[in-house]
Amino acid sequence: MLDIKITKNTAPKAKPADESQLGFAKIFTDHMFLMDYAEGQGWHDPRIVPYAPFQMDPATVVFHYAQELFEGLKAYRTADNKIQLFRPECNGQRMQDSSDRMCIPTVPVDDFVQAVKALVEVEKDWVPHIDGASLYIRPFVIATDVGLGVHASKHYTFCIICAPSGAYYAEGIDPIRIYVEDEYIRAAPGLTGFTKCGGNYAASIKAGELAEQKGFAQVLWLDGVEKKYVEEVGSMNIMFKIDGKVYTAACTGTVLPGVTRRSCIELLKDWGYEVVEGPLAIANVMKAGHEGKLEEVFGTGTAAVISPVKELDWKGDKVFINNGVIGPVTQKLYDTMTGMQWGRIPDTKGWIVPVC
Ligand code: COI
Numbered sequence: 001m002l003d004i005k006i007t008k009n010t011a012p013k014a015k016p017a018d019e020s021q022l023g024f025a026k027i028f029t030d031h032m033f034l035m036d037y038a039e040g041q042g043w044h045d046p047r048i049v050p051y052a053p054f055q056m057d058p059a060t061v062v063f064h065y066a067q068e069l070f071e072g073l074k075a076y077r078t079a080d081n082k083i084q085l086f087r088p089e090c091n092g093q094r095m096q097d098s099s100d101r102m103c104i105p106t107v108p109v110d111d112f113v114q115a116v117k118a119l120v121e122v123e124k125d126w127v128p129h130i131d132g133a134s135l136y137i138r139p140f141v142i143a144t145d146v147g148l149g150v151h152a153s154k155h156y157t158f159c160i161i162c163a164p165s166g167a168y169y170a171e172g173i174d175p176i177r178i179y180v181e182d183e184y185i186r187a188a189p190g191l192t193g194f195t196k197c198g199g200n201y202a203a204s205i206k207a208g209e210l211a212e213q214k215g216f217a218q219v220l221w222l223d224g225v226e227k228k229y230v231e232e233v234g235s236m237n238i239m240f241k242i243d244g245k246v247y248t249a250a251c252t253g254t255v256l257p258g259v260t261r262r263s264c265i266e267l268l269k270d271w272g273y274e275v276v277e278g279p280l281a282i283a284n285v286m287k288a289g290h291e292g293k294l295e296e297v298f299g300t301g302t303a304a305v306i307s308p309v310k311e312l313d314w315k316g317d318k319v320f321i322n323n324g325v326i327g328p329v330t331q332k333l334y335d336t337m338t339g340m341q342w343g344r345i346p347d348t349k350g351w352i353v354p355v356c
Contacts (some may be wrong), residue, residue, distance in 0.1 A: 002035075002055070002111050004118050006086065009050035016164060017208050019130045022034035024303060025138070025163035029126040032161045033119045033139075037105050039154035048122055057146045058317030061153045066199045067143035069098040072302045073259070075120045075135040075162075075355060077127045078343030083120060084340050088113045090259040095139065095252035097257075098195035103152035104141050112139065113353070115296065117162050123356045128164045133204070136165040146247040149245075168235065168303040169217055173334065175310030175324055176217035178233060178297075180282055181207045182315055186254075187231065188224030210243065218299075220312065222282055223254065229279045236301030238309070240285055240330055243293045247303040250277040260300040263351065264333050273329070282314055289319025306334040 009030040016022060023115055028051055035046040041188045062068050071091045075083050094110035108113075116137055120127070127135040139160045143153030184207040187193025192200055204219075211219045218234040231249045232238055237258040239248040246268055251257040265275050288294040289312065297309035308326040312319050321327075326334075339345035340352060 001115050004033075004115065005045075005047045006118075006122060007047065007049045008122075011050075016124065019128045019133050019164070020166070022133055022164055022166040024130065024165045025136050025167045026165075027163060029118060029123045029135075029137075029162045029164070031122050032159055033115050035107075035115070035158045037156040037158070043105070043107060043111070043158070044136045046111075048119055054157075056144070059141040059146045059148060061145045061147070062252050064148060064198070065143075065150055067102060067104065067153055068103050068141060069095065069104060069195060069197045070138060070140035071095050071196060073116065073137045073139075074165075074341070074343045075127050075137060075300060076343070077129055077134075080343070082343065083124050083127050084341075084343065085116065085120070085353040085355060087263065087351045088116050088353055090262070091139070094196065094257060094259070095141075098197060099141065099193045101192055102197055104143070104156060107141070107158055115139075115160060117160075117353075117355050118336065119162065123162050124356055126162065126164050128166075132338075133164065133166045134341075136163045137161075138163070147206040149323055161207075165303075168301075168305075169307060169308075173219065173306075173308070175321070175325065175326060176299075177210035177215065177309040177311040177313070178218055178219070178220050178309050179214060179216035180314035181211070181219040181221055182227055183207070185224035185227065186221040189253055191224075191254070193224075193231075194251060195258060196256065204234055216313065219284075227284070228281055230282055230285060231255050233299050236299035236304040236307060238297065239264065239290075239300050240280065240294065241296040241327065242285070242288045244296070245276055246329070247276045247278075247280045249280065258301055260302055260337065261338065263349075264300050264306070266349065267333060267336055268329070271332075285312065285320055286314055286317055289321065294321055295321060296330050298327075298333070299323050300333075306330060306337060
């Protein structure tokens with residue numbers, strides 16, 4: 001149990017006047033959580049302080065060798081004005097898994113959840129009120145040693161910031177176009193694909209920018225060895241409903257183990273769908289598309305929630321999905337996930353964690 005010291009911001013910002021114009025994580029709240037680590041001392045000094053810039057030595061390890069990681073989760077306001085989280089312990093566990101790969105000392109899952117809850121409670125008035133908007137929570141850990149040797153840092157800072165946010169994609173729940181990336185890769189066996197480290201995202205930006213210039217929302221990454229099997233999309237996992245079954249890449253080291261992904265798999269299985277977690281060749285996806293068997297394609301992610309896909313483009317070959325409209329399974333997942341998150345339907349899975 002952390003003993004969190006709270007220092008209130010005496011000059012709070014004005015809250016956004018129009019919550020329908022929030023966009024994704026563009027403004028940040030009045031406070032942040034901080035906790036420091038020093039070798040020999042462990043994690044110490046947990047505190048909530050006014051949101052403020054960091055002052056750091058230019059030779060700090062994180063700026064040069066990207067020894068860092070992050071998480072993403074949300075706080076939701078229910079119709080009866082309660083604030084709640086969705087499976088925060090899964091984010092805490094995943095942060096531990098990322099930490100291990102990045103040689104960053106782990107934060108106990110209970111401490112992670114306690115810190116998130118404490119900060120959200122302080123920032124409860126920042127949790128949006130309108131449908132579809134929530135408080136995006138971004139925990140991250142950075143290496144803070146000063147020096148340019150390539151070694152694991154002996155000092156770290158764990159920080160949590162919050163941003164009232166609307167939909168991640170400008171399209172909202174409208175189906176998006178996806179470009180299947182056949183030149184660049186995101187991950188390969190033995191690398192860091194399963195972690196939420198910033199380097200994974202830095203390496204993905206070029207392909208994402210090129211795809212955006214061509215009018216696509218994001219890229220679909222193929223496996224880094226053969227560029228043959230589908231893996232994930234820039235900011236979400238992806239699922240394909242083909243001939244009644246749902247397929248998605250297995251989390252065997254190169255794919256991010258998404259909390260929304262695993263929740264959707266559980267729901268789909270509850271509803272009687274067969275879910276196949278394993279290699280799915282892009283050639284077979286396109287073939288199914290041309291044969292009319294590619295029934296639905298959708299992304300799953302905390303920021304993106306459930307995001308229907310209407311078009312895939314692979315080396316100039318295109319398939320169009322469900323006439324460009326959201327499919328019934330995608331819609332049911334969206335309604336169920338958002339229904340539980342915003343407290344509109346009962347939490348039959350024990351996934352909701354109340355804050356205040
Ligand atoms: C999230 O879905 O929370 C993420 O961290 C994805 C991010 C790249 C926006």
